[in-house]
Amino acid sequence: MFGGFDFDVIERSWRYLFFTGMSFTLRLTLLAMAGGIVFGTLLAMMRLSSIKPLAWIAGSYVNTLRSIPLVLVIFWFYFLVPYIGAWIVRSDTPVQVGAFDSSLFTFVMFEACYYCEIMRAGIQSIPRGQVWAGYALGLNYWQSMGHVVLPQAFRNMLPVLLTQTIVLFQDVSLVYVLSITDFVGAASKVAERDGRLVEMYSFVAVVYFIACLVLSQLVRRLQARIAIVR
Amino acid sequence: MIKISGVSKWYGSFQVLTDCSTEVAKGEVVVVCGPSGSGKSTLIKCVNGLEPFQAGDITVDGVSVGDPKTDLPKLRARIGMVFQNFELFPHMTVTENLTLAQIKVLGRRREEALAKGMALLDRVGLKAHAAKFPGNLSGGQQQRVAIARALCMDPIAMLFDEPTSALDPEMINEVLDVMVQLAQEGMTMMVVTHEMGFARRVADRVIFMDAGKIVEDTSKNEFFGTPRSERAQLFLSKILGH
Amino acid sequence: MHYHWNWSIFWQQSPDGDGSYLHTLFVGLGWTLALALLAWAIALALGVVVGVLRTTPAKWLERLGYAYVELFRNIPLLVQMFLWYFVMPELVPKGFGDWIKHMAPPWGSFVPAVLCLGTFTSARVAEQVRAGINSLPRGQRMAGTALGLTLPQTYRYVLLPMAFRIIVPPLGSEFLNIIKNSAVALTINVVELTARARAMQEYSFQVFEAFTAATLIYLLVNLVVVLLMRHLERRVAVPGYIGPGGAPASGH
Numbered sequence: 001m002f003g004g005f006d007f008d009v010i011e012r013s014w015r016y017l018f019f020t021g022m023s024f025t026l027r028l029t030l031l032a033m034a035g036g037i038v039f040g041t042l043l044a045m046m047r048l049s050s051i052k053p054l055a056w057i058a059g060s061y062v063n064t065l066r067s068i069p070l071v072l073v074i075f076w077f078y079f080l081v082p083y084i085g086a087w088i089v090r091s092d093t094p095v096q097v098g099a100f101d102s103s104l105f106t107f108v109m110f111e112a113c114y115y116c117e118i119m120r121a122g123i124q125s126i127p128r129g130q131v132w133a134g135y136a137l138g139l140n141y142w143q144s145m146g147h148v149v150l151p152q153a154f155r156n157m158l159p160v161l162l163t164q165t166i167v168l169f170q171d172v173s174l175v176y177v178l179s180i181t182d183f184v185g186a187a188s189k190v191a192e193r194d195g196r197l198v199e200m201y202s203f204v205a206v207v208y209f210i211a212c213l214v215l216s217q218l219v220r221r222l223q224a225r226i227a228i229v230r
Numbered sequence: 231m232i233k234i235s236g237v238s239k240w241y242g243s244f245q246v247l248t249d250c251s252t253e254v255a256k257g258e259v260v261v262v263c264g265p266s267g268s269g270k271s272t273l274i275k276c277v278n279g280l281e282p283f284q285a286g287d288i289t290v291d292g293v294s295v296g297d298p299k300t301d302l303p304k305l306r307a308r309i310g311m312v313f314q315n316f317e318l319f320p321h322m323t324v325t326e327n328l329t330l331a332q333i334k335v336l337g338r339r340r341e342e343a344l345a346k347g348m349a350l351l352d353r354v355g356l357k358a359h360a361a362k363f364p365g366n367l368s369g370g371q372q373q374r375v376a377i378a379r380a381l382c383m384d385p386i387a388m389l390f391d392e393p394t395s396a397l398d399p400e401m402i403n404e405v406l407d408v409m410v411q412l413a414q415e416g417m418t419m420m421v422v423t424h425e426m427g428f429a430r431r432v433a434d435r436v437i438f439m440d441a442g443k444i445v446e447d448t449s450k451n452e453f454f455g456t457p458r459s460e461r462a463q464l465f466l467s468k469i470l471g472h
Numbered sequence: 473m474h475y476h477w478n479w480s481i482f483w484q485q486s487p488d489g490d491g492s493y494l495h496t497l498f499v500g501l502g503w504t505l506a507l508a509l510l511a512w513a514i515a516l517a518l519g520v521v522v523g524v525l526r527t528t529p530a531k532w533l534e535r536l537g538y539a540y541v542e543l544f545r546n547i548p549l550l551v552q553m554f555l556w557y558f559v560m561p562e563l564v565p566k567g568f569g570d571w572i573k574h575m576a577p578p579w580g581s582f583v584p585a586v587l588c589l590g591t592f593t594s595a596r597v598a599e600q601v602r603a604g605i606n607s608l609p610r611g612q613r614m615a616g617t618a619l620g621l622t623l624p625q626t627y628r629y630v631l632l633p634m635a636f637r638i639i640v641p642p643l644g645s646e647f648l649n650i651i652k653n654s655a656v657a658l659t660i661n662v663v664e665l666t667a668r669a670r671a672m673q674e675y676s677f678q679v680f681e682a683f684t685a686a687t688l689i690y691l692l693v694n695l696v697v698v699l700l701m702r703h704l705e706r707r708v709a710v711p712g713y714i715g716p717g718g719a720p721a722s723g724h
Contacts, residue, residue: 067648067694068687069655072666076687079679083475132280133317137331137383138307147330151321170548176659184550197558205547205555212546 009196010203013186021186022207028103028182029169035108036168037161040115045145047120062113070110070174077106078178099180103172111168118160122153159223166215170208183207231256231387231418232277236286239272246272247283248442254387259419261429261450264439265465270422271314273439274389277420278309291386307335310380314392316372318364324351324375325360328382336383343382350378354408370401377408387418394425426469430454438462481678482685486671493672497685500668501693503578507585507654507664512647514590515597522594523601524627537598544595549656552592556584557660578663585657593650600642604635637708644701648694665689 010017046058065073081102085095097105126149134144154161173184181189184204191200232254239247247269254260262270275281277288279295279302288295293305318327328347332338338346351357354374364372373393380388390409394402406428413419413432423429429436429450436453438446438461446453446462453462482494490496526537544552561572575583608631616626658667669686673679 064687064691067652068690069652069666071655071658072669072683072686072690075666075670075673076683079673079683127315127317129313129315129317130319132275133311133313133319135280135303136278136306136309136311136313136389137379138303138305138335139331140303143334147334148319152319155321173548173550174656176550184548184554188554197554198562201551201554201559205551208548208551209543209546213542216546 005199006196007199007203009190009194009199013190013194016190017183017186021181021183024100024181024186025169025172025183028100028107028172028175029165031104032107032111032168032172033165035104036111036115037119039108039112041119041150043112043116044119044123047116048123058116062116065110065113066117070171071177073110074103074106074174074177077109078102081105099175099178103175103178103180107168107172111164111171114164114167115161118157118164119153122157123149125156126152155226159219159226162219162222163216166212166219169215170212231258231291232420233289234273234277234286235288237273237276237283237288238285239269239276239281239283246442247276249286250439250442250444251286252437252444252447254418254420256418257416258434259413259417259421259432260435260437261433262420262422262437262439263424263426263429263465264445267441268439269442270439271391274391274420274422277389278306278311280311303335307331307383308386310383310385310388312373312376312380312388312390312393314395316364316369316376316396318372318376318379320364323361323363324356324367327364327375328379331379332382346382347378350381351375353381354378355404368401369397370404373397373401373405374408377405377412381412387420388412390419390421390423392422392424394423424469426454426466438465440465475680477681478678479681481672481676481681484676487675488671493676493682494685496668496672497665497689500663500665501689503582503662504651504654504664504666505693507582507589507657507662508647508650510586511589511593511654512650514586515593515646515650518591518594519597520601520632522598523605524632526598526602527605528623537602541595541598544592549588549592549653550659553585553588553656553660556588557581560584577661581657581661585654585660585662589650589653589657592653593646596646596649597643600639600646601635603642604639605631607638608634634710637710640701640705640708644697644704647701648697651690651693651697 043058043062046054047062049055081097082094085091085097086093089095130148130152131144134148139147172182175182176185176188179185187200187204191197234250234252237247237250238245250269250273252260262274264270272281276283277290277295279300283296286296290305290309294300295302295305318324319330322330325344325347328351329340329343332343332346333340348357348360351360354377356371356374356378359367359371359375364375367375377393393409394405397405402425406425409419409421409428410432421428421433433450436446436448436450437444438453438459440461445459448458454466482497483492485491486493486496488496490499522537522540525533526541528534547555561569563569564572572583573580612630612634613626616630617623621629654662654664655666657664658670663671665686669682672682676682
């Protein structure tokens with residue numbers, strides 16, 4: 001079945017695939033995870049806030065982005081970010097933003113919606129008595145969130161947050177639609193240049209499979225360890 | 231010290247507190263008792279603004295709790311509260327539980343907060359457990375740490391919301407002993423509890439609540455001797471039975 | 473700001489001669505829905521089988537099901553799309569492969585997209601079915617066999633009817649996911665809604681009008697599906713049963 005295929009192409013393009021492609025994918029994943037969790041936690045706090053307009057804005061934003069395809073969101077932000085940039089620096093013309101920065105912005109804004117729902121569940125699972133105890137000691141809202149609620153919520157939801165990050169790692173591949181060179185993009189460029197579609201795409205599939213399988217097994221083990229400690 | 235005037239509270243259309251009025255003078259120990267659902271926990275949570283109320287007002291040391299302009303965190307730092315479920319912060323050690331609010335709210339330096347925390351921990355007899363996590367302590371130990379945590383803030387009054395209701399019987403006394411000592415040292419205390427033995431020992435006054443209303447508000451001796459309302463008599467006969 | 477809004481663009485003729493821009497968007501929607509529904513049929517059929525396999529007492533069947541789910545879970549949808557489109561025709565027997573490669577567009581793209589989306593989603597459906605069956609009290613299975621039913625009969629008459637009712641809400645979510653994931657098919661030239669919006673943007677330069685329209689259409693479809701799901705939930709609800717709840721699973 002695999003006879004007649006030239007898998008040497010993988011050996012030849014190895015550096016390009018990993019040092020250009022996978023490096024882009026990993027950097028984007030890790031930075032988007034960090035930004036997404038921070039922004040997502042903020043959105044969760046907004047959704048749970050007693051200030052109605054704030055809750056409504058956050059809720060609408062999260063629900064809208066969770067209802068449309070990621071591909072569409074990628075297109076949206078690709079065109080929107082230069083205008084946002086112009087508004088921030090008060091320029092007349094749209095600001096040129098590089099591929100990595102535009103993608104980073106997109107993925108932070110998108111994944112934050114999913115991290116938001118996870119953190120929201122986490123925050124809501126903390127017993128009210130904990131919040132009262134914090135307030136009774138004289139802590140204000142931000143102090144009680146920062147020292148009492150969020151540390152506990154984050155610890156509880158860590159496995160789910162990490163699983164979402166594995167999903168993010170896979171989602172990054174969609175920057176392909178803008179011809180950006182992530183791991184899949186790099187493989188596709190080599191495939192087209194050398195005419196080795198089967199070899200390259202099979203290889204990409206195998207790499208992702210092994211990486212995600214190993215990562216999800218690690219998360220499962222972490223989950224088991226946390227469960228014992230509580 | 232604590233003045234509750236005409237306080238009423240509704241959850242939606244359901245009225246949980248009806249026109250409650252009473253006073254706790256400086257150094258007084260007032261016990262609040264009553265059947266489940268009588269509103270006693272709700273009332274005590276209104277005193278430091280943890281629960282909002284829709285009518286009436288509460289003042290603590292002259293500061294109004296109901297006034298929207300009041301700096302509630304600042305007021306709450308001056309009132310200590312102990313909860314039924316202890317509510318120690320499980321992700322922090324005992325020491326960190328004791329020093330967090332001192333540092334973040336009162337602005338004390340770390341060494342000062344630590345010294346105070348250890349002194350109070352020693353006072354409740356738990357100095358050896360300073361580095362442990364709440365999960366490693368028994369219920370009675372956790373509650374004593376919770377009392378120490380509240381005392382670290384140098385409060386002008388202490389509120390107790392059923393402090394022994396979640397404890398196994400053999401641990402109730404170790405907590406009550408700490409509370410008795412506190413009362414004898416002159417702390418202003420408002421205690422929601424079923425422990426009538428405690429009330430008889432150190433209370434100055436006893437308040438009996440039923441269905442959101444204060445039904446009896448008399449001196450300890452009068453309450454245990456000749457309670458005026460039937461409801462209070464019924465309640466007393468039931469719980470003093472064991 | 474130099475962007476010129478022009479909402480009347482929708483009534484202009486699209487350069488590829490299909491009608492107005494608005495018309496092309498709706499044609500795209502048609503392809504999205506066709507793709508989603510056919511893939512959903514495959515996902516349900518395969519997903520139920522694998523989900524059931526994962527709950528049988530036979531260890532090796534359970535492991536097979538586990539391998540199936542892990543395979544589709546750990547490879548990005550885009551990569552799976554490429555595997556079906558570029559790699560699969562090369563791996564099957566030559567005659568069959570050639571026939572696939574010579575399929576006229578749009579079918580040459582549409583068929584692999586349906587197969588890809590269907591199998592990808594089947595793994596997720598399998599997990600929902602497994603969760604649904606496992607949420608039933610263990611005694612249900614025993615009661616079935618105690619009455620003399622064979623294992624297949626127990627599944628057919630006792631376990632699956634209840635499991636399906638319980639998992640209607642999460643299956644609704646999976647269907648919404650299929651609609652969103654259908655957009656990935658544009659990478660293999662399926663001209664669904666997002667592709668049409670992109671084309672409209674490229675021809676007319678009215679970027680935000682095009683994408684706003686696509687967004688609104690997706691939101692509308694979402695709304696319709698959510699309402700249908702709620703209706704279905706009410707119709708099949710079993711008295712006294714709330715079903716599995718819990719923290720949200722990750723993913724889209």
